[in-house]
Amino acid sequence: MTLDYAFILSTLPAFFKAVGVTLQVGLIAIATSLLVALLNATILVFRTPYLQKLVGFYVELARNTPLLIQLFFVYFALPAVGIQVSGFTAAIITMTFLGGAYLTEVLRAGVDAVPQAQLESGRSIGLSHGQLLRYVILPQAGILSLPSLFANFIFLLKETTVVSAVAVPEILYTTKSYIALYYKTYEMLAVLTLICVLLFLPLSLLLSRLERRLQHGQFGS
Amino acid sequence: MASSGLELLWVSLPQLAKGAGQTLSISFLSIAISTIGGVFYGVLRTLNVTWLNAILRIYLELFRAIPVLVWLYLLFFGLPIFFGLSLPSFWCAVLVLSLWGASEVGEVARGALHSLPRGQREAGLSIGLNAAQLYGYVLLPQALKRMTPPTINVYTRIIKTSSLAVLIGVVDVIKVGQQIIERTYESVLIYGALFLFFFFICYPLSAASRVLERRWTQA
Amino acid sequence: MSALIEFHGFNKFYGAQQVLDGIDLQVQSGEVVVILGPSGCGKSTLLRCLNGLEEAHSGSLKFLDRELLDKATDWREIRQQIGMVFQSYHLFPHMSVLDNLLLGPLKVQKRQRREAQQQAEALLERVGLLDKRDAFPRQLSGGQQQRIAIVRSLCMNPRVMLFDEVTAALDPEMVKEVLQVIQGLAREGMTLLIVTHEMAFARAVADRIVFMDAGRILEQSPPEIFFTNPQTARAQQFLEKFSFVATSPETNPKKELEPL
Numbered sequence: 287m288t289l290d291y292a293f294i295l296s297t298l299p300a301f302f303k304a305v306g307v308t309l310q311v312g313l314i315a316i317a318t319s320l321l322v323a324l325l326n327a328t329i330l331v332f333r334t335p336y337l338q339k340l341v342g343f344y345v346e347l348a349r350n351t352p353l354l355i356q357l358f359f360v361y362f363a364l365p366a367v368g369i370q371v372s373g374f375t376a377a378i379i380t381m382t383f384l385g386g387a388y389l390t391e392v393l394r395a396g397v398d399a400v401p402q403a404q405l406e407s408g409r410s411i412g413l414s415h416g417q418l419l420r421y422v423i424l425p426q427a428g429i430l431s432l433p434s435l436f437a438n439f440i441f442l443l444k445e446t447t448v449v450s451a452v453a454v455p456e457i458l459y460t461t462k463s464y465i466a467l468y469y470k471t472y473e474m475l476a477v478l479t480l481i482c483v484l485l486f487l488p489l490s491l492l493l494s495r496l497e498r499r500l501q502h503g504q505f506g507s
Numbered sequence: 508m509a510s511s512g513l514e515l516l517w518v519s520l521p522q523l524a525k526g527a528g529q530t531l532s533i534s535f536l537s538i539a540i541s542t543i544g545g546v547f548y549g550v551l552r553t554l555n556v557t558w559l560n561a562i563l564r565i566y567l568e569l570f571r572a573i574p575v576l577v578w579l580y581l582l583f584f585g586l587p588i589f590f591g592l593s594l595p596s597f598w599c600a601v602l603v604l605s606l607w608g609a610s611e612v613g614e615v616a617r618g619a620l621h622s623l624p625r626g627q628r629e630a631g632l633s634i635g636l637n638a639a640q641l642y643g644y645v646l647l648p649q650a651l652k653r654m655t656p657p658t659i660n661v662y663t664r665i666i667k668t669s670s671l672a673v674l675i676g677v678v679d680v681i682k683v684g685q686q687i688i689e690r691t692y693e694s695v696l697i698y699g700a701l702f703l704f705f706f707f708i709c710y711p712l713s714a715a716s717r718v719l720e721r722r723w724t725q726a
Numbered sequence: 727m728s729a730l731i732e733f734h735g736f737n738k739f740y741g742a743q744q745v746l747d748g749i750d751l752q753v754q755s756g757e758v759v760v761i762l763g764p765s766g767c768g769k770s771t772l773l774r775c776l777n778g779l780e781e782a783h784s785g786s787l788k789f790l791d792r793e794l795l796d797k798a799t800d801w802r803e804i805r806q807q808i809g810m811v812f813q814s815y816h817l818f819p820h821m822s823v824l825d826n827l828l829l830g831p832l833k834v835q836k837r838q839r840r841e842a843q844q845q846a847e848a849l850l851e852r853v854g855l856l857d858k859r860d861a862f863p864r865q866l867s868g869g870q871q872q873r874i875a876i877v878r879s880l881c882m883n884p885r886v887m888l889f890d891e892v893t894a895a896l897d898p899e900m901v902k903e904v905l906q907v908i909q910g911l912a913r914e915g916m917t918l919l920i921v922t923h924e925m926a927f928a929r930a931v932a933d934r935i936v937f938m939d940a941g942r943i944l945e946q947s948p949p950e951i952f953f954t955n956p957q958t959a960r961a962q963q964f965l966e967k968f969s970f971v972a973t974s975p976e977t978n979p980k981k982e983l984e985p986l
Contacts, residue, residue, distance in 0.1 A: 350663065350709035352670035355681070355701050363694040444574040451674055458577060471584050478577060487572040626816035629779055630875075634830035634882055635806040644829060648820050 294473050297464055301477060304460035305485070311377050311456060312443040318378065319385030319442065326386070327393035331423060332415060341390065348387030353448050356380040361452045377449035385442045392438060396431030397423060433497045440489045457481055512696045519687050526683030527704065529597065533679070534666045536601045541608025541665065542658070548609060549616025549650075550642055563613075570610045576671050578603045583675045600672035604665055611661045619650040656720035663709045663716075670705070680704060729788075730755040730917055731776065731886065736785035738771060738941075745771050747941040749785070755885075758918045760928040760949075763938035764964060769921045772938070773888045776919070777801070777808045790885075806834065809879030810888040813895050815871045817863040823850070823874055824859045830882045842881070849877045853907050869900025876907055887911065889920040905931075925968045929953055937961045 326341045348356075361376040371379070400423055408422040450459035461478040465471050516523075552563055570578070582599045586592045594602070623646060631645040673681040684697045729752035736749035745768045753759050761769040774780040775787065778794075778801035787794045794804065817826050824846060831842035850856045853873045863871055872892055879887060889908060893901040905927045912918055912931050922928055928935065928949065935952040937945040937960075944958045956962045 346710060346713070347706065350667075350713055351702050351705045352667040354670045354673070355698065355705060358681075359695075359698040359702060362688070363698040366692070366694045447574045447576045448671065450576070458574075458580065462580070465584065472588050475581055475585050479573065479581065482573045482577055486574075487568060490568060490571045624814070624816070626812055626814050627818065629810075630812060630816035630818070632779065632801075633777060633805055633810040633812075634878065635802045635834040636830070637802055637834075640833055644833065645818055649818075 289473050289476065290470060293468070293470055294477060297474070297477065300460055300464070301457065301481065304455060304457045305481060307454065308443070308446050308456040308485075311374070311381070311446045311449060311454065314378055315381035315385050315442050315446070316439050318382040319389050322382060322386030323389030323393050326390040327397055327427075328419060330390075330394055331397055331419065345387045345390050348384050349391070353380060353384050353445055354451060356383060357449060357452055373449065373452035373454045376452055377446070377454050381442060381445065381449070384445075385438070388438050388441070389435065392431050392434040393427060395434070396427035399430050400426045429500075433493065433500055436493050436496060440486065440493060443489070444486060512693065515687075515691060515693055515696065516700060519683075522683050522687070523680060523700075526678060526680035529677060530669055530672070530679040530681075531708075533597065533600050533604065533672055533677070534669045537604035537608050537665050537669070538662050540601075540605035541612050541661070544605065544609030545612025545658075545661075546616050546647070548613030549620055550647070552613070552617045553620045553646075554638070567610050567614065570607050575603060575607050575668050576674065578607065579671060579675050596672065596676045599675060600669065600677055604669060607668075608661060608665045611664070612658055615654050615657045615661065616650065619653040620646055622653060623649055652723055656716040656723070659712055659716035659719070663712045666709055666712075667705060729753055730757075730790065731919075732786070732788040733772075734786040734788070736775070736782060736787060738768075738775065738780065738782045745941050746775070746782070749941075749943060751936065751943060751946075753886075753917060753919065755917055756915045758912045758920070758931055758933045759936055760920045760922060760932035760934075761936045761938060762922075762925075762928060762964070767938045768941040769938050770890050773810070773890050773919060773921055776886075776888060777805050777810050779810075802834070806830075806882050807884050808886045808888060809882055809884035810890065811872070811875050811879055811892050813891045815868070815875040815892075815895075817871050817875055817878070819863050822860050822862055823855070823866075826863070826874065827878050827881050830878070835882065846877070846881050849880055850874075852910075853877060854903075867900060868896045869903050872896060872900075872904045873907055876904070876911075880911075886917045886919065889918065889922070891921050891923065893922065893924060925953075937964070939964075 326345075329337045329341050357376060357380045360371065360380050361373060364371065404422050404426065405418065408418045413422065446454075446456050447458040450456055450462065453459065455463075457478060461474045465474050468474075548563060551559055573581070579599060582594065582603055583596060586594055586599070627645055627649065628641065631641040636644065669679070670681055672679050673685075681701060684701050688694050688697050731751075731753040733749045733751040736746055736751075737744065738746040749772065751772075761772065763769050771780055775782050776789075778799070782795055785795070789804065789808070793799075817823075818829070821829070824843070827846040827850070828839070828842055831837045831845070832839060835842075847856060847859065850859055853876070855870060855873060855877075858866060858870065858874070863874075866874070876887075876892075892908075893904050896904065901924065905924065908918065908920065909927075909931050920928070920931070930949075932949045935945075935947060935949050936943055937952065937956075937958070939960050945952065945956065945961050947957065952961070953965065956965055
């Protein structure tokens with residue numbers, strides 16, 4: 287099976303740009319999700335009664351529905367009530383919605399793992415809520431959650447391929463476009479596979495190493 | 508406006524049901540195959556045969572590195588070219604979701620088997636059990652409990668990911684919904700309904716998984 | 727008469743470290759051999775080589791005149807004849823006591839349920855635990871679980887029983903009940919290889935003491951000689967750590983254990 291290497295080379299600039307879009311969407315989504323999750327984690331830590339329930343509700347809603355439906359809802363349904371967004375914006379909104387929920391769960395687990403005694407001893411030396419969060423809870427919760435956080439970051443990065451469904455020019459969309467235009471299916475799929483492997487495999491291996499380093503027992507003790 | 512919305516849903520029910528049938532069929536088939544495949548993977552990985560481990564590890568990393576949607580396209584566009592085989596998109600979806608699901612369930616199984624005390628394996632071997640008996644009577648029964656909550660979570664993800672099948676042309680519940688929207692423009696209603704459809708299937712599973720996890724980690 | 731078990735020039739390495747060095751050991755049928763030695767001297771490893779849980783690197787290991795260090799050795803078959811009891815008993819927690827006992831006889835030896843159950847219950851009765859036959863391991867104490875672990879091995883009708891520090895994980899009050907079971911087996915003439923730290927027990931039950939250090943056998947002698955007049959300096963050092971046994975030869979250790 288011979289590949290048309292000349293053609294592949296000619297498409298490389300476009301793919302380079304596409305990787306840029308993938309990273310852009312992914313990294314922005316990671317950042318915004320983290321912000322949402324930190325906000326939620328704060329609410330959960332300080333057990334604000336009404337808001338806590340709201341956070342729980344949000345997490346369940348976002349985690350039990352597919353990204354694709356959320357995306358279609360924002361991109362196709364919202365215009366009917368007057369809210370028009372670009373594919374890129376829709377992508378960021380929905381990935382933040384989904385990612386925020388996942389990261390909230392990770393932080394919640396991390397926070398739960400910090401012993402109650404820590405909160406008490408922190409309060410007893412007069413730390414304010416903000417200081418408690420910043421100096422006592424988050425550092426400890428952070429370390430415990432690190433592998434999980436990283437795993438979810440990788441997940442968000444990979445999920446960017448789904449936003450190709452609303453014409454965001456990331457790697458999958460670019461591949462599909464070129465296949466539709468030039469019919470060089472084999473070459474384009476090969477490039478796509480290669481990009482995925484080069485982009486995501488090192489991250490996944492890094493995660494495995496991180497998990498092993500932090501020796502996190504998932505089952506029993 | 509609300510009543511005409513519900514009326515529309517009621518009238519479209521047969522079509523939607525057919526689409527839902529496709530979505531759920533893909534999901535259930537993939538769940539079933541993933542479970543069997545995953546347990547096999549877990550058992551094979553814990554046998555510690557070097558070359559076998561290497562192959563399984565490559566399989567795992569391939570499905571981790573390449574997103575499911577990309578796999579769907581690889582198979583859908585690639586199979587005809589590579590193998591001259593034209594698999595209907597329904598079966599492409601089942602194949603991809605099963606292989607991916609099996610790797611996920613497999614890692615859960617492997618972790619569960621690995622977490623059992625080493626002495627269980629030794630005690631079983633010491634009374635003369637062979638590998639099949641060791642796994643069948645001693646190791647798997649104990650691992651099964653530990654595996655269940657995380658595996659249910661994998662099932663939930665399979666169901667959600669099955670939504671991607673619409674992008675390779677399966678006429679699933681999403682496609683049907685889109686067809687209705689084309690005729691009636693009721694996008695908020697339909698997408699909202701689809702949203703709830705998935706929610707009411709996945710939420711009970713997630714909740715069940717949490718309940719079981721809490722109950723069984725006390726044992 | 728050739729020995730039941732024969733180690734000859736037996737060697738084992740963990741990577742670069744030699745854990746068993748030139749082991750020469752013979753065990754006759756009906757003998758009770760107790761292996762003593764400091765931690766890490768290889769005594770557990772020696773036992774585990776005997777039922778195939780550890781692999782050896784060179785030398786010879788014969789059981790009933792058959793060479794076990796052979797690729798063709800069917801360890802499943804050997805393990806039915808050489809039973810092993812572990813420090814952490816490792817009963818199968820998801821099965822009742824009776825099911826634990828019957829798994830081997832029914833599934834490996836393919837015996838009739840009635841016959842196997844009769845044997846299992848008779849043995850349970852002998853160790854005083856017949857009323858626990860339908861209980862689950864988590865409902866039992868450590869001493870009870872260990873006695874049942876011994877019965878589990880006995881149900882396979884082995885020729886040899888291996889005991890790997892079986893009382894080390896038990897609360898002191900439960901140690902005696904387990905040792906009594908082992909003493910009973912010794913009296914019946916079963917071939918036993920025991921690794922233990924219970925000196926008084928070793929003295930009472932052993933036909934021969936094998937003293938190991940750093941992977942080698944330094945001394946083999948009858949218990950009376952070993953405990954009162956050890957031949958090697960290392961053995962003397964070792965016994966000094968248990969000086970309340972070695973320096974009080976007046977106390978008759980046999981009286982400390984009630985007859986079964």
